[in-house]
Amino acid sequence: MSIFVDKEIKLLVQGITGREGKFHTRQCIEYGTQVVAGVTPGKGGQAMDNVPVFNTVQEAVHETGANCSMIFVPPAFAANAIMEAVDGDVDVIVAITEGIPILDMMRVKNYLDGKKARLIGPNCPGIITPGQCKIGIMPGAIHQPGGPIGVVSRSGTLTYEVVYQLTMKGIGQSTCLGIGGDPVTGTDFIDCLKAFNEDSETKGIVLVGEIGGTAEEEAAAYIAEKVSKPVVGFVAGLSAPPGRRMGHAGAIVSGSSGTAQSKIAVMKEAGIHICDNLGRFGDFCAGVF
Secondary structure, eight states: OOSSOOTTOEEEEETTTSHHHHHHHHHHHHHTOEEEEEEOTTOTTOEETTEEEESSHHHHHHHHOOOEEEEOOOHHHHHHHHHHHHHTTOSEEEEOOOOOOHHHHHHHHHHHTTOSOEEEOSSSOEEEETTTEEEESSOGGGOOTTOSEEEEESOHHHHHHHHHHHHHTTOOEEEEEEOOSSSSOSSOHHHHHHHHHHOTTOOEEEEEEESSSSHHHHHHHHHHHHOOSOEEEEEEOTTOOTTOOOSSTTOOOBTTBSOHHHHHHHHHHTTOEEOOOGGGHHHHHHHHO
C-alpha cells in the first residue's frame, strides 16, 4: 500500500520547459510515473519530449485528466502556481521550489484552507511510492519497493541517507516523502503519521527531524496518543549554534527553543526509538523493525 500517491497518479508538471523541470520530469518518466502534461504559460501547443504542454493548469487537467502537480516554478511566481493548481482541482501538489517568500506561503496556506488539494512542500524533495511512482527529485534507485516502512522527513538529503541504509538492510519502504524545511509548509508530520498509521501495510515509521520550530514536539505528542506502530526518530543539528540558520529557512535555534536536545528528549518521552548515530541508522532500524 501507500499514502497520498500511487501508480494511478496522472502527473502534470508546472515549469516543465525549464532546465530543472525538463531534467526531473524525464527522471520521473523513467521511473514509471504517468506524466501526462506540462504547463508553461505562453508555450501551449508545444511538447517536452512526448509530453504535451499547456498554457494553464485548468486546460491541462481538462485535456488529460491530470490529478497531481509537480512545481518547478521560480520562487517569485511559485505561490501563484500553487494556487493555480488548487483552482485546477488537482488532488496533490508537490512544490519543489526553494526560496518562496514566507508571506507568499502564508497567503497560500490561507488559500488552501477548506480546499481538497494536499500541498507537499515547498522546498522539499517530493514523494515516492517505490515501484509505483516518483514525484520529485529523489534518486529512485535507492528505494526498495513493497516494504513495510513509511519515511517522513524535513530534510531531503537525510531522507536519501536513511532510505539508502534501510534498503541496504533489506527493509523496503511503503511511501517516502520530504515535507520541506521552510517555516510555512503544506503537509506536516502529523498528516503523514496519521496516514501511515491508517495504512494497513505500513508496519513502522521513520521520522527525520531537524532543529528549529516545534514540529517534532507536536509529532511526538501525536505519536504518544494516536500512533500504534513503532517509530524510529532522528534529529539533525546537535552541534548547531543558536541564532544561525542551518541549511533550511526553518532550521534555526532561537534561545532555548528548537534545539536538537530538547526535541530528542520530548521524542524519547513519547516512546519514539531515537537513533543518535546516523552512520548506524540501518542497523538501528533493523533492531527495531
